[in-house]
Amino acid sequence: MEKTTLFDKIWDAHVVKSVPAGPDVFFIDKHFIHEVTSPVAFLNLETRGIGVKYPERTIATPDHNVPTIHQDQTIKDQLSRMQVQRLRDNCSRYGIELHDLGSAHHGIVHVIGPELGITQPGMTIVCGDSHTSTHGAFGAIAFGIGTSEVEMVLATQCIMQSKAKKMRITVDGILGKGVTSKDIILYIIAEITAAGATGYFVEYAGSAIQSLSMEARMTICNMSIEMGARGGLIAPDETTFNYLEGKRYSPKGEEWDQTVAHWKTLKTDEGAVFDIEYQFDAADIEPMITYGTNPGMGIKVKGTIPTTEGMEGSNKTSYLKSLAYMGFEAGEPIKGKLVDYVFVGSCTNGRIEDIRSVAEFVKGHKKADNITAWIVPGSREVEKMAHEEGLVKILEEAGFELRQPGCSACLAMNDDKIPSGKYAVSTSNRNFEGRQGPGARTMLASPLTVAAVAVTGRICDPRDVFEN
C-alpha cells in the first residue's frame, strides 16, 4: 500500500471532486465565523437569493472588534456595534450557533473551538481568519480563508482549493528550563523565514513536540501562517484524547471509544514522503524575541540584531526600513532595551496555561513603573478558571490589568491600542508595522519572557530573573 502522510489522509477523504486542470472541491466539516470577515459573505448570499446549506456546521462568536471592558454594556463604537449586531442577525436568521458577548463560552474563535470540543482530529476546519491553523494541533486540516470562501462554505459547505505541498518539521530532544513552545515556533520561523513555508502544509513531529500540552501545541500550529504555510498539524495522541474527553461536543460513551480507535489511525505512515523536511534540536532553542516587522525577524533574547552583511538591493532597503520603524540599529544587542507595554493574550497565548505561567512568574513581585501590563484571557472559560485558581488576584497584585475576552491588542481593532512609538512586548503573533496601533512597535515573545519584561521593565531573558 502507498505510504501517505496524515495531511494526505485527511485531505483525500474530503475531496468531493477534483476539477480537471483545476482545484479540488473540498468539503469542510466545521466552519467558524466572526463579525469582521462574515457580513459581506452573508450579504452576497442574500443578493444571490440563496441560504446556508448546513447551518449546524457553522459556529459563530464576535471576537475581533469587541471591547474588552464593560462587555455587558452597548458597544460604544458605532461601526463595531453594527458588525456585532449584523453577526447576531445573520446567526438568528440562518439558525447558526452563536457564542455571544457575555455568554459562558464567548471568546476568541480559536480558543473556544477546542474548549468546546468542536475541534477534533481528522476534521477539516476553516474560518475567515489566518490563525485558523491553531486547530491543527488536534490533527485536523485547518486554515484561514477569504470572505469569498466564507460565502462558499455557507452556501455549499465546500471551497475550491488545490492541495498544498507537504513539509515536515521535526523537533527532537528536551527543551531547556524557561524555554516554551512559543520559543520553538519563533525559532523555527526565524530559521525558515516569514515566507519559507509558502505553498506548504506543515506537519510538526518529534519528541519535543510530542512532549507538549495541547495548549502549547496550539501555540505552534497557530503561527504556521507566519512562515507562509497554509496550515500546520500535529498527529493526535493520548494528550489529544485526554484533552478532548468530556468536552461538550466530544463523543460520549461507546461512541467515544469507537471514535478514539479511529483517531489512533490518524498518523503519517512510516516511510511516507514529504516534499521537504527540516530537523531541529530542542537543545539549540532558547528564549526568543522579534526585533523587526515580520515574525521571521526573531533572535535569541541574548542575541544581537543581525547586520546587513550579505544583503543587497530591495532586501537590504526593506530590512533597514524595518529597523528604522522599530528604532533599532543593526548589530546591537536587544537585551536591556526599555519597554512601555506588555500584552498577554490572543489566539496564540491567551489560554489558561499561558496565564498560569505568567502568574507563577510574577507572584509576589510588582511590574516595573515604566510598564503598562494588559492581560486579556482568550475566553470566558479561561477568565473563569483564572479567577477560580487565584491567578487574577496574583496578577492584579503585581499591577497587571485584567480585561475581558477578545482579540484585543493583537490587532487593535478595538480601543486596546499601543500608542505610536511605544514599545510593546507581546504574546501575540504579528509584529507588523502598526499591527498593535498606528506607529506601535511590537516585539513578540513567550508569556514567560513577557512576565520577566513586565517585572524588570526591560528586555530580558526570563532565565536570568528570579534565579531561585
Next chain:
Amino acid sequence: MAYDKFTVIKSTAVPLPNENVDTDQIIPARFLKATERVGFGDNLFRDWRYDVEGNPKKDFVLNDSTYTGKILIAGRNFGSGSSREHAVWALYDYGFRAVVSSFFADIFKNNCLNIGVLPVTISAAFADKLFEAIASNPETEIEIDLPAQKITLLSTGESESFDINEYKKENMKHGFDDIDYLLNMSNEIDAFVANK
C-alpha cells in the same frame, strides 16, 4: 460576486519594491469594520499613504502622480499575514486589476483569484527589469495577456510566461466565481455527506 472580465490589459504600472508587504499594510485592521464592500480603496495602504492628520505622505508612491496604472508591481512575498480579503477589495476598488510579483503569499493569491485581481508570478530577474524600466521611464507600458499567459514589457518587447490553472483562467476570462460552480454541484455534495 461577479467581477469585470479579464482578458488583456495594457497599462502603465505602479512600482512598490518593498519586500514582505503584509495585508495589515495594504489595509490596516481598523478599516475592516464595514458590513458592505464599499470604499476600501480610500484606505488602501492607509498608514503609508497618509500621516496621522490624514495628509498625504509625499514620499509614498501612490501620492506621486508620476506613477499610475492598473498594474501594481510588488516586491517579494507580497500579501503575507492576515487572510482579510478586504486587502484585495481595496486594491480592486482603487483601480488595480493585476498585481505582479516574484512571490505571493498563499491566501492573498487565492483571494485575488476569487475576486478578479490577477496575480502574476514572474522571475525575480524579470521583476528587477520591470522596476528598472519604470524607474527610467514611468510611461513604460506593460501588457498582461491572460489567454496567452504572457506578460510583456512593451518598451523592449521582453516577455515572460506565467502560470495559472485552466479552471481559474476560464473563470477570470468570463468574470465567473467559484460559487456558480459549487452551486451546480449541490447533488454531488449531498451524496458526499450521505456517504461520510
